[in-house]
Amino acid sequence: MSDKDTIILGVIGADCHSVGNKILELFFTSEGFKVVNLGVMVSQQEFVDTAIETNAKAILVSSLYGHGEIDCQGLRELCIEKGVDPIILYAGGNLVVGKTPFSVVEEKFKKMGFDRVFPPDVDLKQVANLLRKDIQEKFGQARQKEEERSL
Amino acid sequence: MKKVVSIDIGSTWTKGGLFVLDDSRLSLVKKAAYPTTQNNLVQGFTRVLAKLLDKDDQASWPQLAGEAEVYFSSSAKGGLGIAAIGLVPDLTLNLARLAAMSAGGKVISSFAFSLTRKDLTELERLQPDIILFSGGTDGGNTKYLLENAHRLKDSKLICPIIYAGNRSVAEDVADIMQNKEVIVTENLMPEIGQVNIEPAREKIREVFLKRIIHGRGLSEIVDLFGSQPRPTPLAVLELIAAIPGFNPEWSDLVAIDVGGATTDLYSNTESYLETDTVVLKGLREPRVKRTVEGDLGMRVSACYLKETGRAYIEERLQEMGIEINQMENFLSKISMDSGYLPTTETEMRLEQILAETCIYYAFLRHAGSWKEVYTPQGKVYVQTGKDLRRIRSIVGSGGFLSAGFSAEVINHPLDKLRHYGNEYKLLPEKAILYRDKDYLFPLLGNLVEKYPAEATALALASVEIINEEVERHA
Ligand code: B12
Numbered sequence: 248m249s250d251k252d253t254i255i256l257g258v259i260g261a262d263c264h265s266v267g268n269k270i271l272e273l274f275f276t277s278e279g280f281k282v283v284n285l286g287v288m289v290s291q292q293e294f295v296d297t298a299i300e301t302n303a304k305a306i307l308v309s310s311l312y313g314h315g316e317i318d319c320q321g322l323r324e325l326c327i328e329k330g331v332d333p334i335i336l337y338a339g340g341n342l343v344v345g346k347t348p349f350s351v352v353e354e355k356f357k358k359m360g361f362d363r364v365f366p367p368d369v370d371l372k373q374v375a376n377l378l379r380k381d382i383q384e385k386f387g388q389a390r391q392k393e394e395e396r397s398l
Numbered sequence: 399m400k401k402v403v404s405i406d407i408g409s410t411w412t413k414g415g416l417f418v419l420d421d422s423r424l425s426l427v428k429k430a431a432y433p434t435t436q437n438n439l440v441q442g443f444t445r446v447l448a449k450l451l452d453k454d455d456q457a458s459w460p461q462l463a464g465e466a467e468v469y470f471s472s473s474a475k476g477g478l479g480i481a482a483i484g485l486v487p488d489l490t491l492n493l494a495r496l497a498a499m500s501a502g503g504k505v506i507s508s509f510a511f512s513l514t515r516k517d518l519t520e521l522e523r524l525q526p527d528i529i530l531f532s533g534g535t536d537g538g539n540t541k542y543l544l545e546n547a548h549r550l551k552d553s554k555l556i557c558p559i560i561y562a563g564n565r566s567v568a569e570d571v572a573d574i575m576q577n578k579e580v581i582v583t584e585n586l587m588p589e590i591g592q593v594n595i596e597p598a599r600e601k602i603r604e605v606f607l608k609r610i611i612h613g614r615g616l617s618e619i620v621d622l623f624g625s626q627p628r629p630t631p632l633a634v635l636e637l638i639a640a641i642p643g644f645n646p647e648w649s650d651l652v653a654i655d656v657g658g659a660t661t662d663l664y665s666n667t668e669s670y671l672e673t674d675t676v677v678l679k680g681l682r683e684p685r686v687k688r689t690v691e692g693d694l695g696m697r698v699s700a701c702y703l704k705e706t707g708r709a710y711i712e713e714r715l716q717e718m719g720i721e722i723n724q725m726e727n728f729l730s731k732i733s734m735d736s737g738y739l740p741t742t743e744t745e746m747r748l749e750q751i752l753a754e755t756c757i758y759y760a761f762l763r764h765a766g767s768w769k770e771v772y773t774p775q776g777k778v779y780v781q782t783g784k785d786l787r788r789i790r791s792i793v794g795s796g797g798f799l800s801a802g803f804s805a806e807v808i809n810h811p812l813d814k815l816r817h818y819g820n821e822y823k824l825l826p827e828k829a830i831l832y833r834d835k836d837y838l839f840p841l842l843g844n845l846v847e848k849y850p851a852e853a854t855a856l857a858l859a860s861v862e863i864i865n866e867e868v869e870r871h872a
Contacts, residue, residue: 253537253538261771261772261773261778262773263773263778281537283535283589283590285590286677287677288677288679288771288778288780290679293679293680296486296488296489297489297590299485299486299539300485300486300489300490300533300534300535300538300539300587300590301534301535301537301538301539301590302534302537302538302539302540302541303538312773
């Protein structure tokens with residue numbers, strides 16, 4: 248137990264690509280996050296149930312095998328349904344299929360309710376910084392209140 | 399040579415066995431039974447003890463004490479009723495139920511997320527012996543837990559509340575419920591998917607000893623014989639847990655007890671074998687597990703069984719060429735007279751169908767399953783729940799199965815269940831069937847703590863083979 252921020256990782260759908268997922272786990276742990284890694288073949292329900300039990304601040308969804316768009320549809324709605332709606336959603340991996348430009352894919356995922364979307368060659372250091380900033384913006388106030396209460 | 403007595407105070411019968419221990423060999427000398435004396439459990443206990451020790455009925459305590467070591471268990475007055483509270487149904491609530499059942503309790507109701515006013519009314523009406531309150535990983539959710547703590551505080555509930563949720567708010571939860579008896583223990587699920595039910599089980603056991611025993615007038619026996627009782631199902635579970643350690647051939651086993659009111663299933667086997675093509679989702683269940691089903695029973699619960707098992711029952715009647723109304727007549731007979739025993743050939747087959755139905759649903763709920771997922775490079779299985787495929791031995795115990803059964807009673811429901819919807823159920827694939835012919839498992843379970851090698855050896859020596867190994871194909 249610690250006051251680290253909990254984030255959830257997992258590769259969504261029927262996707263078995265496990266290498267990147269392991270790297271992300273090591274990386275975000277070393278960046279000071281409490282990482283709950285659900286591994287490969289993770290359903291939307293599993294992401295959200297885990298978010299409820301762990302009080303996570305963010306879900307980082309990976310999709311490598313080309314079906315990311317279908318698999319990710321409705322995740323934000325499920326979060327709202329289950330009452331974890333302020334949670335931050337990121338998506339990354341091989342989200343682009345064929346020759347579609349990345350910006351078009353990014354736009355689609357943002358419409359689905361993802362806060363940020365990343366290409367496979369993204370600099371992870373930069374992702375960690377954005378994540379800290381987003382957590383501060385979304386949850387900073389609530390956290391301050393909590394700290395005041397416990398004083 | 400030492401005399402050892404084991405007695406089980408059941409809800410209808412108090413049963414006992416006299417054993418002798420000679421050169422670290424335990425053997426059964428005789429058994430005795432007497433109807434459970436509901437108003438004063440000690441009376442029936444004394445009767446059975448006197449019979450076992452060849453004393454007359456009116457023998458007094460001092461005459462009985464000192465003759466033999468005495469161990470006992472109790473499931474009188476409906477056993478240990480536990481209400482389980484968790485957060486997400488598949489996660490902490492599932493674990494709370496598992497912990498309650500593996501502690502020998504009966505889950506009388508369970509609640510996910512926030513407790514509503516209706517839930518509380520229900521809880522107050524049910525009057526559980528214990529509330530097992532869980533939810534959240536350590537450092538995880540606090541909102542629901544604090545909310546539920548406030549609701550429980552405002553309730554009229556008087557039973558002890560065992561808190562086994564998020565450690566971060568354990569103190570706050572205890573503070574909020576200062577007006578209740580709160581026992582704080584380790585989190586059932588400290589991390590996602592990590593199962594930690596032992597500490598909660600231990601607390602349930604302590605509460606059972608302190609409160610339940612006292613409340614049911616059993617402290618007299620405890621004082622006199624210096625041995626502490628356990629809930630009957632816990633005794634059986636301890637026996638099942640101990641057997642593989644003394645007999646590696648029995649490393650993977652199941653015991654099933656189809657009773658009048660409930661069906662109990664105990665398993666001891668590794669719940670998940672990691673391979674490249676099988677991915678486990680959700681909880682990794684414990685090696686030793688018990689489930690108990692209150693709607694699966696051959697007498698008292700037959701009215702529920704009729705509802706739960708309708709599909710199985712109807713299909714089976716058709717296969718055997720028996721009219722539905724014959725089953726209905728039989729059901730009304732046994733619901734009116736729970737001691738009724740079948741008299742005709744047909745009634746015996748109806749009785750068999752009911753037993754099969756209990757077994758079918760008990761395995762359905764105890765065993766995990768695989769779902770096939772097609773990925774472009776082939777099939778992958780997603781496993782949820784416990785894998786029972788490697789079970790090598792299935793022991794039928796309890797009133798109905800101990801009396802004798804044909805292999806079909808277990809094999810038929812298992813074969814029917816193997817493909818359930820679009821899932822493949824992880825059921826025993828090649829198991830030898832046995833019966834606990836003298837119904838000794840609960841009695842030997844009481845002796846396992848003190849004499850593990852001797853009690854497990856006698857348990858295995860007293861089972862009788864029903865069939866040789868059968869090879870089944872998926
Ligand atoms: C190894 C591999 C496999 C192995 C996987 C073994 C395993 N256990 O992981 C096997 C052979 C099983 C496999 C199967 C398939 N594969 Co494949 N596979 C690859 C390959 C060659 C390497 C993947 C890898 O491990 N990369 C190394 C890791 C470190 O990188 P990464 O996974 O991309 O992850 C990094 C980033 O993407 C990023 N990231 C990932 N997620 C997220 C999330 C967030 C929020 C952020 C910020 C960042 C981020 O950070 C990670 C760490 O640096 C890639 C091609 C490639 N060069 O990428 C194809 C590739 C991913 N596979 C592909 C395909 C099509 C398949 C199959 C569908 C096809 C098939 N015929 O087999 C199946 C799908 C199986 C399934 N159900 O998942 C395609 C996907 C095409 C698409 N998306 O449009 C690729 C791109 C090959 C290609 N060019 O066609 N594959």
